[in-house]
Amino acid sequence: MRQSKLFPKTIKIAPKDAVSASHKYLVQAGYVDMLQAGVYTYLPLAWRVIGNINRIVREEMNTEGAQELLMPALQPKGIWEETGRWSGSLSEVMYQFKDASNKDFGLAATHEEVVYDLMRRFINSYKDLPVAVYQIQNKFRAELRAKGGLMRGREFMMKDLYSFHLSAEDLNEYYKKMIEAYKRVYSRCGLEAKVVEASGGVFTDNFSHEFQVVSDAGEDKILYCDGCDWAQNSEITKLKVGDKCPKCGQPLKEGKSIEVGNIFNFGEKYAKDMNGYVNDDKGEKLPILMASYGIGISRLVATIVEKYHDDKGIIWPEAVAPFKVHLISIKKDAEAEKVYNELTLKGIEVLLDDRDVSAGAKFADADLIGLPWRLVVSDKAGVKIEVKKRNESASRLLDLAEVLKEVI
Amino acid sequence: MRQSKLFPKTIKIAPKDAVSASHKYLVQAGYVDMLQAGVYTYLPLAWRVIGNINRIVREEMNTEGAQELLMPALQPKGIWEETGRWSGSLSEVMYQFKDASNKDFGLAATHEEVVYDLMRRFINSYKDLPVAVYQIQNKFRAELRAKGGLMRGREFMMKDLYSFHLSAEDLNEYYKKMIEAYKRVYSRCGLEAKVVEASGGVFTDNFSHEFQVVSDAGEDKILYCDGCDWAQNSEITKLKVGDKCPKCGQPLKEGKSIEVGNIFNFGEKYAKDMNGYVNDDKGEKLPILMASYGIGISRLVATIVEKYHDDKGIIWPEAVAPFKVHLISIKKDAEAEKVYNELTLKGIEVLLDDRDVSAGAKFADADLIGLPWRLVVSDKAGVKIEVKKRNESASRLLDLAEVLKEVI
Numbered sequence: 001m002r003q004s005k006l007f008p009k010t011i012k013i014a015p016k017d018a019v020s021a022s023h024k025y026l027v028q029a030g031y032v033d034m035l036q037a038g039v040y041t042y043l044p045l046a047w048r049v050i051g052n053i054n055r056i057v058r059e060e061m062n063t064e065g066a067q068e069l070l071m072p073a074l075q076p077k078g079i080w081e082e083t084g085r086w087s088g089s090l091s092e093v094m095y096q097f098k099d100a101s102n103k104d105f106g107l108a109a110t111h112e113e114v115v116y117d118l119m120r121r122f123i124n125s126y127k128d129l130p131v132a133v134y135q136i137q138n139k140f141r142a143e144l145r146a147k148g149g150l151m152r153g154r155e156f157m158m159k160d161l162y163s164f165h166l167s168a169e170d171l172n173e174y175y176k177k178m179i180e181a182y183k184r185v186y187s188r189c190g191l192e193a194k195v196v197e198a199s200g201g202v203f204t205d206n207f208s209h210e211f212q213v214v215s216d217a218g219e220d221k222i223l224y225c226d227g228c229d230w231a232q233n234s235e236i237t238k239l240k241v242g243d244k245c246p247k248c249g250q251p252l253k254e255g256k257s258i259e260v261g262n263i264f265n266f267g268e269k270y271a272k273d274m275n276g277y278v279n280d281d282k283g284e285k286l287p288i289l290m291a292s293y294g295i296g297i298s299r300l301v302a303t304i305v306e307k308y309h310d311d312k313g314i315i316w317p318e319a320v321a322p323f324k325v326h327l328i329s330i331k332k333d334a335e336a337e338k339v340y341n342e343l344t345l346k347g348i349e350v351l352l353d354d355r356d357v358s359a360g361a362k363f364a365d366a367d368l369i370g371l372p373w374r375l376v377v378s379d380k381a382g383v384k385i386e387v388k389k390r391n392e393s394a395s396r397l398l399d400l401a402e403v404l405k406e407v408i
Numbered sequence: 409m410r411q412s413k414l415f416p417k418t419i420k421i422a423p424k425d426a427v428s429a430s431h432k433y434l435v436q437a438g439y440v441d442m443l444q445a446g447v448y449t450y451l452p453l454a455w456r457v458i459g460n461i462n463r464i465v466r467e468e469m470n471t472e473g474a475q476e477l478l479m480p481a482l483q484p485k486g487i488w489e490e491t492g493r494w495s496g497s498l499s500e501v502m503y504q505f506k507d508a509s510n511k512d513f514g515l516a517a518t519h520e521e522v523v524y525d526l527m528r529r530f531i532n533s534y535k536d537l538p539v540a541v542y543q544i545q546n547k548f549r550a551e552l553r554a555k556g557g558l559m560r561g562r563e564f565m566m567k568d569l570y571s572f573h574l575s576a577e578d579l580n581e582y583y584k585k586m587i588e589a590y591k592r593v594y595s596r597c598g599l600e601a602k603v604v605e606a607s608g609g610v611f612t613d614n615f616s617h618e619f620q621v622v623s624d625a626g627e628d629k630i631l632y633c634d635g636c637d638w639a640q641n642s643e644i645t646k647l648k649v650g651d652k653c654p655k656c657g658q659p660l661k662e663g664k665s666i667e668v669g670n671i672f673n674f675g676e677k678y679a680k681d682m683n684g685y686v687n688d689d690k691g692e693k694l695p696i697l698m699a700s701y702g703i704g705i706s707r708l709v710a711t712i713v714e715k716y717h718d719d720k721g722i723i724w725p726e727a728v729a730p731f732k733v734h735l736i737s738i739k740k741d742a743e744a745e746k747v748y749n750e751l752t753l754k755g756i757e758v759l760l761d762d763r764d765v766s767a768g769a770k771f772a773d774a775d776l777i778g779l780p781w782r783l784v785v786s787d788k789a790g791v792k793i794e795v796k797k798r799n800e801s802a803s804r805l806l807d808l809a810e811v812l813k814e815v816i
Contacts, residue, residue: 005473005475005539006475007475007477007530007536007539007541008530008536009530009532009536033526033529033530035479035480035482035483035484035522035525036482036483036484039480039482039483039484040480041477041478041479041480041522041526042477042478043477044475044476044477044541046477047476047477047478050478065413067413067414067415067452068452068455069415069449069450069451069452069454069455070449070450070455070458071443071449072443072447072448072449072546072563073481073546073548073563074444074447074503074548074562074563075443075444075447076443076444076447092508095482095505095507095513096505097503097504097505099503099550100500100550100552105503107515114443114449117443118441118449121441122415122416122417122441124417128415128416128417131413131415133415133452137546138480138481138545140481140482142507142508144508154482155480155481155482
């Protein structure tokens with residue numbers, strides 16, 4: 001794509017209320033735009049990043065046999081009353097309203113009730129189990145703490161998956177598989193997410209599991225071990241910094257962290273609340289068990305930026321970058337065009353800076369936008385191309401064939 | 409995919425209130441599920457159809473240089489007051505509500521105000537024009553006439569594109585290009601959509617343009633010519649059935665039709681209402697002109713079914729079918745598995761009916777679900793495969809190599 005056509009241009013001044021690098025850079029570089037507190041437009045650059053993340057998420061969810069669908073945001077009061085959440089635990093964060101005929105609606109803060117209603121109507125036999133479905137879409141929460149940036153929004157993008165089982169053993173096995181699938185998702189996005197034990201809520205003695213990325217921009221606190229994979233949310237742990245890890249004995253650390261996902265074993269809760277039962281092969285009535293698995297897609301975008309940036313801008317990991325290459329023409333448009341065509345022909349996604357602005361402005365924008373490879377065509381480089389990765393300080397002069405070998 | 413795993417199973421009994429073939433078959437075959445009137449879950453089969461339609465839409469929009477983004481559903485009152493639509497023409501169909509702090513929100517019925525607010529803030533120079541952006545997402549309308557099926561929903565999927573221009577000539581040229589792009593979209597989805605002149609509303613003497621597919625399931629009425637491409641919405645035409653076509657002289661016809669898209673030249677309206685101006689190269693202040701272009705994605709799914717069905721079920725055009733091939737095993741599972749693997753290896757999307765049900769039930773489901781190709785592996789077929797297109801009555805016996813040649 002030609003940068004002269006890219007909407008919008010980068011912004012000179014960072015948002016005043018930006019306290020985190022992700023908020024600052026995602027706004028300044030033209031990735032997102034705030035419509036109101038906690039509500040953002042994903043501009044074309046962010047939409048490309050989200051497309052890359054969603055592709056990774058879909059691949060990993062499909063690998064575990066989950067089927068994609070899309071459930072509505074506009075939800076009826078009735079199903080939420082069955083679980084007591086219409087006026088209970090969720091009522092404070094769920095936008096609720098009436099239409100002209102006085103009918104009550106709730107705006108999707110989550111989808112457990114909707115998906116369980118779907119399943120209890122369609123699962124007629126034990127042969128229909130297990131089954132897992134997922135969706136990717138915007139959810140809505142009346143957040144009082146809606147802060148700048150994508151960290152905590154009133155409208156935000158989620159992947160939510162729900163699995164349904166006949167036995168606790170089968171559920172637990174799928175739950176473990178999903179933990180591994182989640183680790184693969186985060187790892188492919190360039191993040192190391194800790195699997196953290198957290199409160200299971202009021203209806204189970206088991207832990208739920210959160211996926212947390214250690215970061216000073218986080219709102220959570222976790223106690224964790226560097227020697228092994230043990231970690232607990234500080235809200236529930238009975239241990240403290242310096243205590244011995246219960247698993248490997250090393251001293252425990254505490255750190256701020258960003259919750260990028262969570263999974264929850266609801267067990268029989270929804271079967272009891274919403275009357276979801278099915279007969280097994282012996283005619284015995286069994287509850288349809290449910291677990292849910294969420295990933296905050298838009299928060300993940302911000303988390304990646306928190307981990308990958310410097311004082312000049314973003315440094316995208318290749319797997320999620322909006323383009324792989326930033327190709328900059330310094331008054332050598334015809335030559336740059338040739339390189340652009342060669343790279344594009346090889347299937348490489350290139351942002352060509354063909355604008356009529358200074359070299360300094362182009363380099364500053366390239367650092368801010370943060371594509372993994374910067375190629376410069378200029379008089380200085382002559383017939384060669386100046387090549388630098390975003391996270392390198394020194395550039396090298398290569399010819400086109402060498403560039404192609406390195407970048408592909 | 410194996411049909412034994414596909415969620416959900418088909419339903420024996422059609423919905424009671426189904427008046428149209430699309431409503432009946434999309435529910436019965438397990439494509440969609442009604443959560444409440446006018447609000448549907450897109451189940452895995454429908455999600456695959458929508459994925460195919462959206463791929464076609466994106467290709468054609470990208471071809472015209474439009475950039476994809478995603479704007480919020482949760483919109484602030486202020487921008488809607490600027491155009492008078494908060495309490496005006498849109499207020500009846502826009503869900504409006506307050507949060508706990510008494511802040512007003514409107515749920516996206518459309519995005520003109522949001523996108524124009526975005527543009528007036530980011531377009532700083534005439535060099536930033538023209539620009540076109542689009543999105544695909546669910547919109548919300550408090551429809552009193554929310555009927556069964558995907559025809560008229562309270563939550564429905566739209567593609568909406570907005571283009572911005574410095575001159576009326578430039579806008580008109582893009583408008584014409586978009587008419588051609590829309591024709592390509594519908595044609596690739598198997599539909600012949602007429603470009604119909606309709607009311608331009610209160611702020612222009614020009615017509616707007618609707619894209620209408622002639623169908624008895626439609627809620628609109630158009631006057632059209634079979635001899636040429638002339639067509640007008642019956643609401644605005646001054647002509648009647650049998651009158652001579654103003655373009656070619658043939659007698660005009662009238663028919664019910666489904667509106668699958670519309671485009672609108674807003675001209676200077678939004679510049680005036682929302683103060684969107686920019687200086688040209690001579691320093692003269694000019695209004696940022698806007699046109700909008702919508703396609704009802706979920707309605708398009710229903711419209712395709714209205715056109716492509718018989719008394720047994722849906723007959724999907726190949727370009728949008730959820731799978732290309734329905735492969736049915738009649739007690740020859742090992743042989744069917746082999747065919748499944750061969751087809752899948754060639755990149756063909758196959759639904760393998762591996763269920764332990766009667767041949768009759770399998771054939772009935774295949775007709776209902778409506779995939780373009782039906783392949784049967786059975787004792788009767790022997791070492792051959794029984795091949796039939798969904799819209800053919802007679803089948804042929806072919807070997808695997810011949811099948812591959814035909815189906816790819």
